[in-house]
Amino acid sequence: MVTYIEAFSAPMKNTGVIRLYGTEAFEGMRKACQLTARCLDELAALVKPGITTNEIDRFVFEFGVANGALPATLNYRGYRKSCCTSINHVVCHGIPDDKPLREGDIVNIDVTFVVDGWHGDSSRMYPVGEIKRAAERLMEVTYESLMLGIAAVRPGARTGAIGEAIQIFAERERCAVVRDFCGHGVGRLFHDAPNILHYGQANEGPELKEGMIFTIEPMINLGRPHVKVLSDGWTAVTRDRSLSAQYEHTVGVTADGCEIFTLSPGNLFTPGLKV
Numbered sequence: 604m605v606t607y608i609e610a611f612s613a614p615m616k617n618t619g620v621i622r623l624y625g626t627e628a629f630e631g632m633r634k635a636c637q638l639t640a641r642c643l644d645e646l647a648a649l650v651k652p653g654i655t656t657n658e659i660d661r662f663v664f665e666f667g668v669a670n671g672a673l674p675a676t677l678n679y680r681g682y683r684k685s686c687c688t689s690i691n692h693v694v695c696h697g698i699p700d701d702k703p704l705r706e707g708d709i710v711n712i713d714v715t716f717v718v719d720g721w722h723g724d725s726s727r728m729y730p731v732g733e734i735k736r737a738a739e740r741l742m743e744v745t746y747e748s749l750m751l752g753i754a755a756v757r758p759g760a761r762t763g764a765i766g767e768a769i770q771i772f773a774e775r776e777r778c779a780v781v782r783d784f785c786g787h788g789v790g791r792l793f794h795d796a797p798n799i800l801h802y803g804q805a806n807e808g809p810e811l812k813e814g815m816i817f818t819i820e821p822m823i824n825l826g827r828p829h830v831k832v833l834s835d836g837w838t839a840v841t842r843d844r845s846l847s848a849q850y851e852h853t854v855g856v857t858a859d860g861c862e863i864f865t866l867s868p869g870n871l872f873t874p875g876l877k878v
Contacts, residue, residue, distance in 0.1 A: 605797075605809040610790065617788075617795050623814035624790060628721075629855050629862070632790065632816060635672070635723030636853050636864035639716045642666045643727050644867055647874040650729040652706045656688035656699035659712060667716050675715035675722055675793050682837065687713040687726075694822050694830050694839040694847045695784055706732035709742065711849045715793065722793050724818050725865035726851040730875035737825065738846055739876065744776045745823040745848040746873055752801065752819045756811060756854060756861040762799055763807030769821045770802040781822035781847070783830050784839065788817045789853055811856050816864075820851030 610622035624632075642663060649662060664685040667674050674685035682698075689697035689711040690704070697711075704710060713726035728742045748769045755764040765786075773780050786799030797809050801821040826845025833840060841847050850872075854861040866872070 607812060610814075615791060617792060619796050621788065621796050621809060621812075621815060622790060623812060624816055624855070625814065628790060628816070631719060631721040632723065632853065632855060632864050635716055635718035635721040636725065637723070637868065638667075638670055638672055638718055639714050639723035639725045640865050640867050642714055642716070643712065643725060644869045644871045646712055647729065647871045650704065650710065650712075650731060650874075652732045653703050655701050655703050656690075656697070656710070657701050659688055660684050660686055660699035663714055672716040672718045675717050675724075679793065687711070689713070689847070689849070691846055692841045692844045694781055694824070694841060695849060696837040696839055698835060698837055704731045707734050707738075709734055709738045709846065709848065713849075713851065720791050722789050722791070723865065724789050724793075724851065724853050726820065726849055727872055727874070728848050728850060734875070741778065741823065741825050741846050741848045742873070742876055743878060744773060744778050745821060746850050746876065746878055748773050748801075748821045748823055749819060749850045749852060752821065753852060753854060753861065753863065756856060757859065758811055758813050758856060760811050761806060761808045762797055762811065763803040764805040765819060766800040766803035766808075767805045773821070773823050779824045779826065779828035781824060781828050781830055784822055786818040786820045786851075788815070790816050813856050813858050815856040816853065818851055818853050820849060822847055822849045
């Protein structure tokens with residue numbers, strides 16, 4: 604049975620209950636998410652052939668500190684970096700290193716800043732120089748999948764409606780939805796209930812209620828949906844080494860739909876794409 608609770612009444616740990624947030628929480632999330640979105644905007648000019656993902660990571664850390672925030676991933680469960688950088692066939696949780704990006708790569712950069720205790724979580728795809736049409740198309744399909752999932756959010760619908768919208772579109776475009784990772788509740792906790800699956804049926808999952816806050820972050824593969832986690836315990840890759848892409852927004856359920864907290868201030872959420 605699904606339990607909903609006013610957020611201020613719930614303990615500060617993931618107990619499986621779904622928190623319902625009020626006006627002040629929404630304002631806190633706007634502030635945190637907009638800082639994350641600003642950082643991702645700034646990265647659009649930095650991502651080019653020759654830059655290392657460690658340099659990107661350093662920029663994320665310094666940007667956060669300069670703006671009174673800290674990256675949520677830094678030292679989270681032993682993770683030692685300020686963001687995740689997932690290149691080409693890496694699905695998610697790629698660890699920044701000193702290897703330079705190359706012409707034709709695509710990279711997802713996932714940033715979460717903590718501002719006054721609130722977590723602003725978002726990720727985007729960036730083309731590295733000129734990319735192949737197949738990679739560009741995958742990014743287009745993934746972004747459209749995200750936006751169709753967001754369009755399904757409204758009070759009274761179920762979380763399965765989000766997954767259904769994403770799955771139907773992605774598979775119609777002959778792409779595959781990753782099953783091993785999902786969106787999640789977010790707020791004062793980095794990862795909270797409910798899980799937001801990116802596949803399923805509209806009549807499945809918890810009912811969406813005004814005040815819920817969560818991420819939608821579909822991972823879409825050009826090949827098959829299967830992934831594996833490398834020996835570092837973090838990096839997830841496609842088993843068939845096909846390209847993978849991901850876009851992520853944090854949203855809050857409103858009386859008649861939802862608010863996207865992580866919209867790009869500079870309209871740079873899809874750099875390199877004509878969408």
